[in-house]
Amino acid sequence: MKNMTLRDSANLAERFAKPSRRMFLSVTALSAAGFLIGCDSKPTTPAATGPAEAFDAAMNWFVRVGSDNTVTVLNKHIEFGQGTATGLSTLVAEEMDADWSQIRVEHAPADASKYGNTILGGAQGTGGSTAMADSYQKMRVAGAGARAMLIAAAAKRFGVDAGTLAIEKGVVRTADGSKKATFGELAADAAKIAPPAVETLKFKDAANYTYVGKSFARLDSPGKTDGSAVFGYDYRPKDAVTALIARPPKFGGTVKSFDDSAAKKLPGTVAVVQVPQGVAVLAKDMWAAIKAREALKVEWDFAKAETRGSAEMMADYKKLASGAGVSARKEGDAAAAMKGAKKKLSADFEFPFLAHAPLEALNCTVVLTADSCEMWFGSQFPSLDQPTAAAIAGLKPEQVKIHTLYAGGSFGRRATPTADLAAEAVGVAKAWGGKAPVKLVHTREDDIKGGYYRPMVLHRMAAGLDAQGVPVAWTNRIVTQSIMEGTPFLPAGQIDFTAIEGSADLPYVFANMDVDVHLPKSAVPVLWWRSVGHTHTAFATEVFLDEVAKAAGKDPLEFRRTLLAKHPRHLGVLNLAAEKAGWGTPMEKGRARGIAVHESFSSFVAHVAEITVKPDRSFTVDRVVCAVDCGIAVNPDVIVAQMEGGIGYGLSAALHEAITLTKGEVDQSNFTDYTILRASEMPKVEVHIVPSTEKPTGVGEPGLPPIAPAVANAIFAATGKSVRKLPMGTKVPA
Amino acid sequence: MDFTLNGKARTYSGDPDRPLLWVLREDEALTGTKYGCGVAACGACTVLIDGTPTRSCATPASAVAGTKVTTIEGLNGKVGEAVRTAWRELDVVQCGWCQSGQMLTATAFLTETPAPTEAEITAAMDNNLCRCATYQRIKTAVARAADIAKG
Known part of the structure; x- marks a missing residue:
């Protein structure tokens, strides 16, 4: 690494x-x-x-x-x-x-x-x-x-x-x-x-x-499809105890003191132990563990905690955006070009914290002895989990045996640079003394409130066009927490590429460009979330590009074609999606199309989204035509499935999802208030794979980045109003 | 407290408030029934109680006295088998965590509505969340299962 x-x-x-x-x-x-x-x-x-x-x-x-x-x-x-x-x-x-x-x-x-x-x-x-x-x-x-x-x-x-x-x-x-x-x-x-x-x-x-x-x-x-697949949450050795951790309600909080007398009186409670993450209850089964944790009284120390709300954090981001950040890309002289431009556009795009919310909540089962540590869970990154578990257990990495089981989704959550899940589970087992197998689990509330979110992001965009309508300047300032700083994934002195990927390497050619970034700190833990930086850079750049195209008097597809002349694989998917969707053909009143294209993880995807806007401004995404170029298509149906899934996961976030904080505390708790996409909101998805002899590249993430901008661009086409804040909800801007 | 689980007589004598979900997963080792939210919001824990799709995470164990409970492990019969066949034909699953609940919901729906319209399918499946967004295949599979069950 x-x-x-x-x-x-x-x-x-x-x-x-x-x-x-x-x-x-x-x-x-x-x-x-x-x-x-x-x-x-x-x-x-x-x-x-x-x-x-x-x-x-x-x-x-x-x-x-x-x-x-x-x-x-x-x-x-x-x-x-x-x-x-x-x-x-x-x-x-x-x-x-x-x-x-x-x-x-x-x-x-x-x-x-x-x-x-x-x-x-x-x-x-x-x-x-x-x-x-x-x-x-x-x-x-x-x-x-x-x-x-x-x-x-x-x-x-x-x-x-x-x-x-x-x-x-x-x-x-x-x-x-x-x-x-x-x-x-x-x-x-x-x-x-x-x-x-x-x-x-x-x-x-x-x-x-x-x-x-x-x-x-x-x-x-x-x-x-018959219940026999064994996931981490399903694995439960005989005599295992179930562990839940009471965590501080504000990120960065620590335990000041706790009273476990009521919890210990409950018949199912086995033990209560303090761990670095909070206070853990161990109980005979899940229900007993839930009851025991409810009975626990913990006093927290918030001296080092994040105490701002997400609205205050965004206000701070906007203040930061008034000054230059660290340069991530510079072409020509954007400031001078902007001054000389005949037409100028600018826009702020705001993105919330997002939870991964894999449907199987996190869990890890540990059997700890004096000279061994055996773990059963959905280990996404054994090379981090193994040494982390070993360090906590006081063992050598080779004494830690990991059995990887099926995981019910991850979307990035099961791979953390801190190996948080392995650390929690082994920490609890160690604190208790390894008396029996420990099954450490998260509830949905633990998951939604637990941090490791897609960071909140602000993109400040500006562009200038000359007298002929040719775009001559493009600037993109990003403000977000760093995912990579302080992890083994980022060499010292390098900008966190996950904050700028998709923006700094924008394929569109402008003579004068500035991309810069601010990386403010917070105690809110942040993490890669399916397609990472591309989740927001694709949106800011593709939505703003449609605004620029309109200012230039150009059709969004034609405009992209001109700017992508040197990017054949972008053009390939763009043209294929446009052709299959019948781009340019008339649509019924109230309906509109939007297009977006984005490269991520060396795969190329374009989507055309078709929407219907009703008189009350509510809208539905009816159909998405997707074109993907991922090199040799090893298993086409898996590729199609991942495009469908990426579109649905991306649309879910675009329409509904946001983690917000009030005075440092997460406002959401479960699927009741952290709303995700439903069957009735899933558009008809049609996937076309570009025939290729290039080496195969991934498909788990690349389907996601272009969906939200494709939908926003359809809204822009239908209403003339640009979507600049996510989630966009289910009504078009007034 | 006695009940029937996948055709077999069972007795439960623990905490009557304990959700059926944990009785199934921990006492009966039937882990095909999944925990997703614990508040009846996602449908991953759906089982059939006397044929009615029910959220086992919000059903106290005491409520199943005298009933017949069917989980994914016991899903069979003409409609249940048709659902399973359709799910496999279309490779609906991705992570798979929600699919037991989806399949039991689909089975109960098709038992009541053997020739559903597309809108009826969508409405019937709308309260079962799938984080992988396999919804398109779920809807197609329900329609396919209806065809298979018709024979």
Whole structure:
């Protein structure tokens, strides 16, 4: 992670999977019943992938072939809905010519030496829509290597030349079909075969693909439709106690004193312990824990707490915005160009704090002993969770064993630089003395009030056009809390790229540009939230661009085309979405279209949103036409699902979501007042994938950024009024 | 207190105020019924009580005396199987946390309304939240399940 940023990661993704790297296959016998195969990717230069030492002992085990004829893919990423388990398995199945029915998938254990994410500098973790980009070549190598070993084992058994053998649906056979063997029948022999050099591996020709580029069943679908899939919240060892933490109502508050006499009198209460986060109750079950926490009396110390309301914080942001911030991009002389401009526009865009609110609230189960710590939860970032747990438990990282279970959504919440969840759970177990398994859980109220929000943001935009209507100046000042400062993800001296991504690298070309940023501090913990900085930069830039287009007398689509001449992949999705949506064709009265395009995490997405505005100013988003370019479409239906989900999640925030604070206390508590999108508000979504031979990139986040601006631009088209504050609610501006 | 759970006779003798949700998850180890909000606002904990979709997080254990409770683990029969088939055909799930509640709600709805309109489907499913926003597929799957159940 050190000397590594997510912004660099885009470049690393570019560089990844080129043949210049050396990959070594290795194999280990697995109780004579099968074998594991993996690849060790070794960068040719340390700069290409971060710290080289992370790879020195790497032996990434990705595929297990069992004598029971199963092929198990060890997923180095957590599956929390984004479809990674299916996507990565697709690549293995393809290169092995396995039968889809024999594919299984398991979460890999915490071991960065084997399961590190190259794009994240070798750390084991899921985020930044990197799973496919990082895994594409690794999984192909693992699959092709396994295939070669199975073929070699079959050649030996049949006494024929390996080149004459073929595999079809998991069965190796001779050319005349007279001899056949399943993977399971060959597994033990294949485990004795020396692993081939990566250079000798033959990858399938895309023309012969059975799985890649086709849509077929998600591997997690059966278990999630019969109740058998085990999520973190579902895991409960015998004799486990349930723990809830009473936390300070203002961020940065600490425990002054507490009275647990009433809580301890309740029959289900097991113990009450103080922890750094507050006061924890341990009880025989969830209901008892809820009752015990209600009975607890805690006095808090707010000396270091955030005591402002969010309205005061935004007022402070506006004051800050009157002065220049740290420059993030400078082209020409924007100030001079603005002075000479014939037409000038300016606008402030305001964004609230947002909660991730994954439907499965956070939880972590710990069994702590004097020399071991075993954890079961949806660990999104084992490389942070493991050392954090170890430090609190007083153990070595390798003494901490993490079992990653399904997680019911995350959207960023389960990966925190502080590893807050692991820290809480192990902290409670340690404080109590590890007397029984501890199941630390959050309630929905804990989740909504718990911080780690998408930061509040102010964008101050301005643009100038010359006498011919040509935009000659563009300025964008951002005020927001930093997500990255003080974390291992940000090298000293670098601007927090998550605050400016999408603004500083705006693809539109203006002769004179200034992008600068203020990063004020607050005790409110903030975090990446599905698509991170792009959640607000895409909105501010794409909505303001429509205002500029109107001032220039141009159609929004035409205007973008002109400014994106040197960005073929932006243009590709923009044109595809516009064409499929029938951009420019007449619409019924009260209806309008808006368009927006944005690149995030090296994928490109454009949306056309169609809305209907009623006379009472209420509006509905009826239809969204999406075009996505994410390189090779490994599993098209997973891509479609992620576009649908990104649109719905983004629309939810755009219409409804806000965390507000009054005197430092969060006003919302549950889905009753932190409102999210419902079935009746979900537009009809139509997804078009740009055919591509580029390396695959992520889809979990990129569908989100353009949806809110596409809707706002439709409102602008319908009413002439720009939406400048989110959430926009369900009525167009008066 | 006696009740029937997925066709089997059960007895409960604990705190009568304890929500059914925790009885199912902790005592019966039927963890397919999910906790989402605890205040009957999201629908993740939906089970069928005598065929009626009910929020188990806000249903005291005492309220199920003498009733028949069906959870995702016990979802079967013509309509229930059709719902499960449709959910799998369309790969509705993403994170999956809300889907048990969605499927039980859909089953109760289709049992009452075997040939629903699109508007009826949307209205029936509107109180079950999905944070992954799989709503488009949920609506399509309910319509598909109606077709499958018709045979």
